[in-house]
Amino acid sequence: MAISGFCQLNKPVKIDSLVTISLPAAYQKKDTTDRTIYSANALYGYMVVLLEPNAKNNTPLKKEKDLNKVLKTYIKGIQGESAGSGVENLRDTTIGALKAKTFVLKTDNGSGDVQYRNFVLLYTQNATYTFEYVYPEIRKDLIKDEYKAYISSIRLSPELQRNDQYLSNATGMSTVNKIEIFGGAALVIILVIVMIARKKKVAVS
Numbered sequence: 458m459a460i461s462g463f464c465q466l467n468k469p470v471k472i473d474s475l476v477t478i479s480l481p482a483a484y485q486k487k488d489t490t491d492r493t494i495y496s497a498n499a500l501y502g503y504m505v506v507l508l509e510p511n512a513k514n515n516t517p518l519k520k521e522k523d524l525n526k527v528l529k530t531y532i533k534g535i536q537g538e539s540a541g542s543g544v545e546n547l548r549d550t551t552i553g554a555l556k557a558k559t560f561v562l563k564t565d566n567g568s569g570d571v572q573y574r575n576f577v578l579l580y581t582q583n584a585t586y587t588f589e590y591v592y593p594e595i596r597k598d599l600i601k602d603e604y605k606a607y608i609s610s611i612r613l614s615p616e617l618q619r620n621d622q623y624l625s626n627a628t629g630m631s632t633v634n635k636i637e638i639f640g641g642a643a644l645v646i647i648l649v650i651v652m653i654a655r656k657k658k659v660a661v662s
Contacts, residue, residue: 467610470495472508475617476579476586479610480504501600502592504607509585517582518623521556527580528558535576535587539564552579553613555622573597577608581621 467479472495481504484497495506518524536542539562547560562574571594579586588611590604619626 467606469610469612470506472506472586473584475581475614476508477610477612478506478588479607480506499603499607501596501603502590505587505589505591507585507587507589509587511582511584515582517620520623520625524556524580524623528578531578531580531585531587532558532560532576536562539574541565550577552577552611553615554618555579555581555613556619575604575608577611581617583621 468482468484469477470480470484471477472493478495480495481497481499484495484504487494487496491509493508495504495508497504518527532544532547536544542562542564545561545563547558550557550559557577557579559575559577562576564572564574573592573594575590575592577588579588588608590600590607592600
């Protein structure tokens with residue numbers, strides 16, 4: 458019942474003209490020189506959304522591997538902000554038509570006070586969005602529904618498409634193409650061998 462009540466209190470908040478997420482009604486907004494921060498206390502965790510505009514002359518990345526490199530750099534930067542932290546459960550996810558990374562940052566200050574920070578990281582040509590959910594280890598088994606409601610509430614404008622992240626959808630040669638190419642090459646080699654063998658046979662006779 459507590460989670461149900463929490464969900465009813467959620468308020469859709471426009472992070473910008475392209476991204477919306479639901480937060481508790483008593484959320485706070487703070488603007489700095491390089492980012493906008495939305496934060497709120499929930500029932501079991503603490504929610505943070507960061508909006509960081511990219512350079513105005515920023516262009517879409519060329520390939521998916523370029524996006525992965527950028528996200529990897531962001532993740533290293535986040536981990537570097539917390540001494541004694543480790544990245545867990547790093548994996549790909551999708552939000553609308555876009556690709557994102559999700560992971561957990563576990564921080565242990567050495568005194569047994571373990572804290573978890575669940576992240577969803579979304580990069581676009583114009584801005585980078587970080588969705589964070591912070592909670593102590595003691596609440597690890599309680600946050601599932603609340604965290605799911607928080608992350609599932611992310612909504613993207615239809616204007617955001619994959620080419621806002623990277624331009625090429627090519628992921629390399631498909632298995633079918635590989636079979637066709639290498640199979641065809643093998644057939645050519647066999648035909649050449651047969652022809653050479655026939656010529657030798659004719660020459661001997």
